[in-house]
Amino acid sequence: MMDVLYEKDLRPLKLHILESPRHRRTIREIGRRLGVEPGWLIRWAMAHFDMQLLENLPARFEQGLAHQGADDPLASAIGAELFTVYLPFFTTEEMNAALEQARERLGRGEGMEAVVKDTLRVLGRGFA
Amino acid sequence: MQRVKNAVRSRSIHVCVVDTGSCNGCDIEVLACLSPRYDIEQYGIYVHNNPREADVLLVIGAVTPQWEDKLIALWEKIPEPKAAIAVGNCPISGCVFNRHDSYVSAPASKFIPIAAEIPGCPPRPTEILSTILAIAPLAFKDFERERK
Amino acid sequence: MKRTVDVSFPVGPVHPCWKEPARVKCETRGEYVLRAEVELGYMKKGIERIMKGRPWQEVMFLAERVCGICSVVHNMVFIETMEKISGIAPAERAAYLRVVANELDRIQSHLLANFSYCYTIEHETLGMYLLDLREKVMDLLEKLTGARVNKAYMVPGGVRFDIGEETRHAILGSIPRIREETKRYRGMFSGGPMIGLRSKGVGILSREDAGRCHAVGPTARASGIAVDCRQRHPTYMKLGFSPVVRDEGDNFARVMVRFDEAIQSLSLVQQCLERLPEGPVLAGGICRAGETVHRGEAPRGELSYFVKTDEYGRIAEISIQTPSIMNIEAAAHYMMTGAVSLADVTSIFISADPCIACTER
Numbered sequence: 261m262m263d264v265l266y267e268k269d270l271r272p273l274k275l276h277i278l279e280s281p282r283h284r285r286t287i288r289e290i291g292r293r294l295g296v297e298p299g300w301l302i303r304w305a306m307a308h309f310d311m312q313l314l315e316n317l318p319a320r321f322e323q324g325l326a327h328q329g330a331d332d333p334l335a336s337a338i339g340a341e342l343f344t345v346y347l348p349f350f351t352t353e354e355m356n357a358a359l360e361q362a363r364e365r366l367g368r369g370e371g372m373e374a375v376v377k378d379t380l381r382v383l384g385r386g387f388a
Numbered sequence: 389m390q391r392v393k394n395a396v397r398s399r400s401i402h403v404c405v406v407d408t409g410s411c412n413g414c415d416i417e418v419l420a421c422l423s424p425r426y427d428i429e430q431y432g433i434y435v436h437n438n439p440r441e442a443d444v445l446l447v448i449g450a451v452t453p454q455w456e457d458k459l460i461a462l463w464e465k466i467p468e469p470k471a472a473i474a475v476g477n478c479p480i481s482g483c484v485f486n487r488h489d490s491y492v493s494a495p496a497s498k499f500i501p502i503a504a505e506i507p508g509c510p511p512r513p514t515e516i517l518s519t520i521l522a523i524a525p526l527a528f529k530d531f532e533r534e535r536k
Numbered sequence: 537m538k539r540t541v542d543v544s545f546p547v548g549p550v551h552p553c554w555k556e557p558a559r560v561k562c563e564t565r566g567e568y569v570l571r572a573e574v575e576l577g578y579m580k581k582g583i584e585r586i587m588k589g590r591p592w593q594e595v596m597f598l599a600e601r602v603c604g605i606c607s608v609v610h611n612m613v614f615i616e617t618m619e620k621i622s623g624i625a626p627a628e629r630a631a632y633l634r635v636v637a638n639e640l641d642r643i644q645s646h647l648l649a650n651f652s653y654c655y656t657i658e659h660e661t662l663g664m665y666l667l668d669l670r671e672k673v674m675d676l677l678e679k680l681t682g683a684r685v686n687k688a689y690m691v692p693g694g695v696r697f698d699i700g701e702e703t704r705h706a707i708l709g710s711i712p713r714i715r716e717e718t719k720r721y722r723g724m725f726s727g728g729p730m731i732g733l734r735s736k737g738v739g740i741l742s743r744e745d746a747g748r749c750h751a752v753g754p755t756a757r758a759s760g761i762a763v764d765c766r767q768r769h770p771t772y773m774k775l776g777f778s779p780v781v782r783d784e785g786d787n788f789a790r791v792m793v794r795f796d797e798a799i800q801s802l803s804l805v806q807q808c809l810e811r812l813p814e815g816p817v818l819a820g821g822i823c824r825a826g827e828t829v830h831r832g833e834a835p836r837g838e839l840s841y842f843v844k845t846d847e848y849g850r851i852a853e854i855s856i857q858t859p860s861i862m863n864i865e866a867a868a869h870y871m872m873t874g875a876v877s878l879a880d881v882t883s884i885f886i887s888a889d890p891c892i893a894c895t896e897r
Binding site for chain 2: 549550551552553554555556557577578579580581582583585586588597598600601602603604605607648664667668670671674684685686891892893894
Binding site for chain 1: 573574576582584585747749750853855857861862865868869895896
């Protein structure tokens with residue numbers, strides 16, 4: 261049996277990265293948007309992101325907010341680009357499926373705000 | 389034979405630099421030793437950064453959690469005879485980082501035996517150079533004879 | 537997350553080309569790099585945690601030790617943040633001296649970065665020339681500030697000590713020679729056919745990708761994004777500053793941007809010293825409570841300090857966003873993806889001028 265050289269449990273180190281005030285604020289803000297407890301988000305991010313991406317999370321979040329396109333109000337309200345390209349929490353397929361559903365509901369005449377909130381809730385359920 | 393080995397070992401020193409969590413200042417001062425002004429190679433010191441062929445290990449930085457096991461592993465990879473030199477205040481005392489709530493566990497001598505220490509934040513390239521030159525003949529002298 | 541790949545090729549943490557420990561795990565198919573992942577934690581010292589609750593007089597020295605290469609700019613941005621919070625205006629002469637120190641620091645940092653790149657692509661001759669030139673710049677820095685690396689030159693309200701007439705002439709006198717040599721090495725780099733083969737078209741970072749990961753500094757400017765915090769800095773505005781931009785986005789462009797910026801910095805230093813106003817170098821003031829964000833341009837790019845202080849000038853909360861965080865991310869996740877050869881991984885990584893000490897603090 262060969263030992264894997266230099267491999268180590270990185271979870272405590274990843275948690276150290278997420279402990280800085282800026283990261284905490286960013287995670288809280290993302291959690292608020294998705295309706296997810298920050299703890300779940302942190303757990304999911306630690307399992308799926310590498311350390312450099314975790315370090316860069318606040319900068320990417322800011323950049324994503326600054327570059328939200330105005331041409332599709334629904335997509336920018338949900339954060340279609342923000343949560344796929346800038347912060348890879350979801351794959352593009354997942355996001356497109358969610359957007360499709362949201363559009364359908366909008367077509368049925370439901371309120372924009374409620375649709376956006378529900379869509380993000382549904383997306384956020386994947387973390388828990 | 390021993391005399392020949394002593395002479396050769398004091399003139400051909402292979403160095404491995406390992407940064408265990410410093411501010412980078414000592415790294416670049418070691419790097420500056422390579423420059424033509426200080427010219428580390430004219431004294432027969434080669435910076436390879438390869439522990440398997442090193443004689444001298446330059447330890448920089450106040451040992452961070454990732455290094456606690458790896459520093460020992462690295463030290464074990466270096467063939468005998470070997471010596472470790474602590475460069476800068478960090479591996480000696482932890483410098484400014486050795487405070488409550490930080491992640492470092494200085495000094496480096498907790499993990500590996502340190503043969504020489506160069507204090508300074510950071511030390512000048514000349515100091516690093518003269519320490520390597522001074523320690524090599526002392527640490528490697530009569531290695532085979534004394535091992536018997 | 538576990539995935540099955542051809543070969544997961546780890547580079548580092550102790551690597552002959554890298555001066556600092558980091559670990560890049562490249563997932564490969566043959567020689568082709570599919571994606572890369574960075575493993576950090578080798579330099580995590582927890583500086584932000586140490587800073588919390590300490591008076592600014594102590595934090596000033598800690599801020600400098602975030603990074604040893606660009607220590608001047610960490611000092612400068614932290615002090616400017618404190619000044620912004622407390623409403624202190626630096627003395628006129630000191631503002632110019634700060635620029636001199638910062639630009640000299642930028643030159644030595646860029647030369648070091650280019651040395652590292654040349655060393656990585658095994659062009660040691662040019663690397664050694666650059667390192668020798670860097671020593672000359674370090675001499676000027678030492679003359680100005682009294683130390684080589686951790687200088688603590690700036691304090692709220694100004695700088696620690698005035699520049700003597702002799703030092704001023706010494707720095708002014710050596711600038712033409714340094715400029716001459718930088719231009720010569722720039723020509724050697726841009727004209728070298730082998731260097732071109734190893735650098736042109738390697739590690740391309742497109743403008744969109746640079747925007748996505750918020751790349752900053754020479755890395756972003758080599759991809760055609762004209763971001764530079766110096767454009768908004770009052771002293772630089774007086775000097776008529778405009779950023780150097782290229783749009784190839786490859787290794788070659790990044791190194792060339794650094795060469796051009798070094799030459800530009802030399803003329804900034806010259807301008808500052810030529811029109812250095814008379815007067816004191818230290819203005820008075822008291823550090824007060826407040827909260828602010830301040831951004832400055834480090835050699836590697838935009839550096840931001842988020843500081844909250846209490847009424848005694850102690851740091852209640854601090855968060856530092858260093859340029860290397862974004863640039864290493866750009867290198868690992870965008871430039872390396874699709875690199876045709878594993879041999880390019882090290883040179884791509886070095887071309888982004890990574891500073892692990894900055895990244896992890």
